[in-house]
Amino acid sequence: MCLAIPAEVIELMPGSMGRVSIDGIVKVVSLALVDDVAVGDHVLLHVGFALSRIDPQEAAETLALLKEMGELAEFEPAEFLG
Amino acid sequence: MKFASEFRDGKLARKITATIAAECRPDRQYSFMEFCGGHTHTIARYGLEAMLPGSIRLVHGPGCPVCVLPVGRIDSAIELACDHGVILCTYGDTMRVPGSHRLSLLKAKAAGGDIRMVWSTLDALKIARDNPGRDVVFFAIGFETTTPPTAMAVKMARAEGLKNFSIFCNHVLTPSAMRAVFEGGSLPLQGVIGPGHVSAVIGIDAYREFSDEGMPVVVAGFEPLDLLQAILMLVRQVNEDRPRVENAYVRALPAVGNEKARGVIAETMTLRKSFEWRGLGTLPDSAVRLADDYADFDAERRFDLPYRTVPDPKSCACAEVVRGIKHPQDCPLFGRGCTPDNPIGSCMVSSEGGCAAHWLYGRHNMAGKGQKEPA
Numbered sequence: 386m387c388l389a390i391p392a393e394v395i396e397l398m399p400g401s402m403g404r405v406s407i408d409g410i411v412k413v414v415s416l417a418l419v420d421d422v423a424v425g426d427h428v429l430l431h432v433g434f435a436l437s438r439i440d441p442q443e444a445a446e447t448l449a450l451l452k453e454m455g456e457l458a459e460f461e462p463a464e465f466l467g
Numbered sequence: 468m469k470f471a472s473e474f475r476d477g478k479l480a481r482k483i484t485a486t487i488a489a490e491c492r493p494d495r496q497y498s499f500m501e502f503c504g505g506h507t508h509t510i511a512r513y514g515l516e517a518m519l520p521g522s523i524r525l526v527h528g529p530g531c532p533v534c535v536l537p538v539g540r541i542d543s544a545i546e547l548a549c550d551h552g553v554i555l556c557t558y559g560d561t562m563r564v565p566g567s568h569r570l571s572l573l574k575a576k577a578a579g580g581d582i583r584m585v586w587s588t589l590d591a592l593k594i595a596r597d598n599p600g601r602d603v604v605f606f607a608i609g610f611e612t613t614t615p616p617t618a619m620a621v622k623m624a625r626a627e628g629l630k631n632f633s634i635f636c637n638h639v640l641t642p643s644a645m646r647a648v649f650e651g652g653s654l655p656l657q658g659v660i661g662p663g664h665v666s667a668v669i670g671i672d673a674y675r676e677f678s679d680e681g682m683p684v685v686v687a688g689f690e691p692l693d694l695l696q697a698i699l700m701l702v703r704q705v706n707e708d709r710p711r712v713e714n715a716y717v718r719a720l721p722a723v724g725n726e727k728a729r730g731v732i733a734e735t736m737t738l739r740k741s742f743e744w745r746g747l748g749t750l751p752d753s754a755v756r757l758a759d760d761y762a763d764f765d766a767e768r769r770f771d772l773p774y775r776t777v778p779d780p781k782s783c784a785c786a787e788v789v790r791g792i793k794h795p796q797d798c799p800l801f802g803r804g805c806t807p808d809n810p811i812g813s814c815m816v817s818s819e820g821g822c823a824a825h826w827l828y829g830r831h832n833m834a835g836k837g838q839k840e841p842a
């Protein structure tokens with residue numbers, strides 16, 4: 386219910402509306418709740434409304450952090466992995 | 468899907484669980500509540516619990532709006548469609564929730580009620596525009612994530628002068644539910660995985676009251692790696708004995724949340740003095756209704772809609788499942804009389820409900836099929 390998914394903005398429309406693509410599926414949604422959305426931005430989409438903008442820089446940094454987290458225990462015994 | 472599939476890498480997931488296992492202290496137990504039903508779904512779907520070391524326990528929380536909606540509210544929605552003759556628009560999740568007398572919106576629709584599933588409040592507005600001679604009511608449920616789209620619809624309806632549109636407002640507040648769970652002394656918890664999309668609206672400071680009282684909170688996204696990251700961060704907080712609120716979902720969640728969305732809610736809605744929740748009882752200041760300035764759009768004021776408290780079905784353990792006190796499997800009805808095809812409690816309806824997630828992905832699944840009773 387609270388699920389929101391990443392969608393790419395492909396066209397801005399009047400009235401703070403916009404066309405977004407969700408993995409190729411195109412929908413008309415409201416962009417009224419997020420400031421200064423531009424074509425090419427990714428937004429977090431929830432029941433027809435963009436709730437926030439996804440920051441590609443932060444996404445890359447989190448992925449780098451996750452890789453780091455995954456490397457810490459490489460030499461630890463991992464018998465529970467079974 | 469960009470910004471989603473990268474966070475599903477199974478190999479990396481195993482490496483991170485190895486780090487988690489290495490950092491768990493042998494003398495400690497770690498019980499973390501995932502507040503949000505969306506997290507419950509991810510955990511069950513990707514089998515995360517089985518990958519984690521035995522000292523970590525994940526406890527399902529009350530963050531499934533369908534599960535915490537009391538039967539009386541479903542009854543009112545059915546009444547709107549059947550007795551008041553409105554076009555009732557609703558998100559799909561509510562259609563199969565059991566009301567009184569084994570009714571549901573789905574059955575009411577089959578019996579002739581004009582009930583329409585919508586994807587967005589924008590669709591409900593369109594239905595109102597297309598049917599100027601009919602009253603159109605949007606059955607609004609959900610936590611803070613889902614509230615701004617309802618608030619926007621009210622504003623848009625007023626701006627357009629759409630007089631046949633109103634809201635049956637059942638939006639509830641996350642911090643109230645958290646407080647109720649902690650105060651209700653459910654299981655001993657060492658930390659909470661905070662809801663990512665609720666927080667995208669309310670911001671992470673909303674949980675400071677809990678960390679100030681010693682409860683570590685890490686807000687997480689909804690992919691498996693997001694959850695593992697949050698769990699590792701919680702383990703570290705517990706080990707350091709330094710409870711705080713942390714954000715593990717920075718790509719989509721500014722710490723301040725969405726001020727614009729909160730502004731629209733503040734303009735159109737106001738706190739209810741009290742609201743009944745399924746499983747948590749009647750809680751003060753835990754839900755919103757339309758503000759007096761928007762009373763014309765409030766279905767509860769437009770139609771005669773008295774609220775009646777209805778007890779949960781006998782032997783249904785939904786109340787305990789919602790509070791994390793019981794595991795779905797502990798309910799005597801689980802898989803015997805209560806299944807997604809024939810739900811008795813709401814936790815079996817929405818895929819984010821604890822019982823549905825456990826039914827769909829749980830280990831009992833293979834054996835469970837044979838136990839299914841005829842409807």
Ligand code: SF4
Nearest residue numbers: 784785798805812822
């Ligand atoms: S199995 Fe059904 S009745 Fe039992 S707690 Fe779950 S939803 Fe409620």
